[in-house]
Amino acid sequence: MSLLEIRNLCVEFETRGGAFRAVDGVSLDIDPGEIVSIVGESGSGKSVAMLAVMGLLPRTAHVTADVLRFAGRDLMRLPARERRRIVGREIAMIFQEPMSSLNPCFTVGFQIGEVLKTHLGLGRAERRARTIELLGAVGIPDAERRLSAFPHQMSGGMSQRVMIAMAIACNPKLLIADEPTTALDVTIQAQILDLLVKLQQERGMALVLITHDMGVVAETAQRVIVQYAGQQVEKATTRELFRDPHHPYSAALLAALPERATTKVLPSIPGVVPGQYDRPQGCLFAPRCAHAFALCHAKAPPPAGSELSEALCHTPLVGGVPVVPGAAA
Amino acid sequence: MLTYIGRRLALTIPTIFALMFLTFLAVRLVPGDPVEVRTGERGISPERLAQFRHELGLDQPVWKQFADYVSGLAQGDFGISLVTKEPVLKEFLTLFPATLELAFFATVFAVTFGIPFGVVAALRRGGILDHGLMGVALFGYSMPIFWWGLLLILFFSVQLDLTPVSGRIDLLYYFEPVTGFMTIDALISGQEGAFASALSHLVLPAVVLGTIPLAAIARMTRSSMLEVLEEDYVRTARAKGLPPLRVIGLHALRNAMIPVVTVIGLQGGTLLAGAVLTETIFAWPGVGKWLIESIFRRDYPALQGGVLLISSILVLVNLGVDIVNGVINPRVRHGR
């Protein structure tokens, strides 16, 4: 049985300009102990989708799903109290901005210890010992002295390590890492990524890694979902996606990788992800798609079959060439 | 922490010096010679005038007068009241506990209602409760103290006969002041009903004096809370699975309090200014009422000493606020 089952997850925000659908039909299964990556440009609804799983969206968000189940428990129906027993304990999440994600008024030791107290009911001495252990596990030197440090006394990389220590405090079954390295120096990025993968393997937890960087995907994930403007446009194993991307958007993201470049200038995808007010009719990617034709601008595509990675496209690519599904065979 | 306090303390010394200079200057800039003013219509012989001026040190050059004034201050000499012939410091110290007691209860009132009002308004942003509470706060903020005091007296004292109109305690009770705080002295005296009487005398003046600070605190708490609730660390607190009471009451409120503490400290000025009016309305024998009376009596030494003492107290209150800020905000303590 899957650890996390998501079927047709949608999130709509009430805004002044009316309802805005930030996540539109995401379906995903995560098995225990695997690394799944969610990839897409900024504004694709990656964060919102995972915040919906955590139950952390503001009140203006309206979440619907055919299935939203964690370890057999229906998250949509769970009372808030019960859900809080899962969140922070069995599912944990770390964020893009480690510096502002820690509370400036409390010490590192307090903020980690708080999780241990809330979920495990540990006493003072036990909390202290366990916190030192956790800080050691995330590679913070001189852990004992760090207990009384305040967030403003630490670097970004150090803060993210503390966030990770906090997240793994109760040995979660699933860790969601939302662009954990985006805000960090390049040299630190690789260290944090390595740490996450190491902890994931040691502890056998599942890891959802949100990123906009296909390079990160290649290094870490076993499976990928590609998200664009709130929609899931492709779902594949990392190998399959890198070997033969079926959605033009995935292909474009891959083409932008430095190691895949065929020219000196990196190809970038022209245009930006549509927001609330500039949603095109038909396929949402059509205005930026190199292969778009009349139908794409008129009608939203249905997902292709699983042999084509459920690509959300009228003419998914096969070997880089658009084909009409069914017609080819 | 200690070095932080030391640094802040060092900064207050020049402020106190400036205050001495300003109060000295202000009294000398008031039109009219204090001696001539005192002699009144009948006039005075030039010899007597010269003698008076000599006694008051007014025949000295101004810099010498200031030096004498400062060295007097250093020895705790704040001058002698022209009216009562008592040392100004002694008069001030006798009356100040009454003002302090009033200001204390006014602050307690303002904080106990202002902070929860602000928090609730922020949590119910845009709702009826938010609009209701903030409407009331704006109303309280713009209410003139005189009018508000009279309104409350008319309703609670005259109509409902619930609270006394003036003074600090019923005349039934008498005991020697020990601390100068009527509520504490009443408790010490052990007389039955004395404490309740002192408290009932305090309620209306404290409410009147505390209304503007309450409104200021509520508005600051609301806006600060709204800002903090959007912060990443509040999301982290919720992602940890902490109960909402802990997320709001500890993680958010602790940060939201930083600007609010400053606002509470700044109310010190509002409180002392308001005390002048409130004490006059409720015949409350504190330094506010005393200062007003000194003005009418042209008791310049009392005025000069009183203003200096009050402003020095405000400086110390601000120092206290900075120290509290250092305690709740580690970034301040570590000098960023």
Ligand SMILES: Nc1ncnc2c1ncn2[C@@H]1O[C@H](COP(=O)(O)OP(=O)(O)O)[C@@H](O)[C@H]1O
């Ligand atoms: N609280 C909110 N209210 C309204 N719109 C929001 C809110 N949060 C996010 N959005 C919108 O949802 C879309 C997806 O955002 P997000 O999930 O943060 O993107 P990503 O993480 O993929 O960069 C964006 O267009 C963003 O503006």
Ligand SMILES: [Mg+2]
């Ligand atoms: Mg994001």
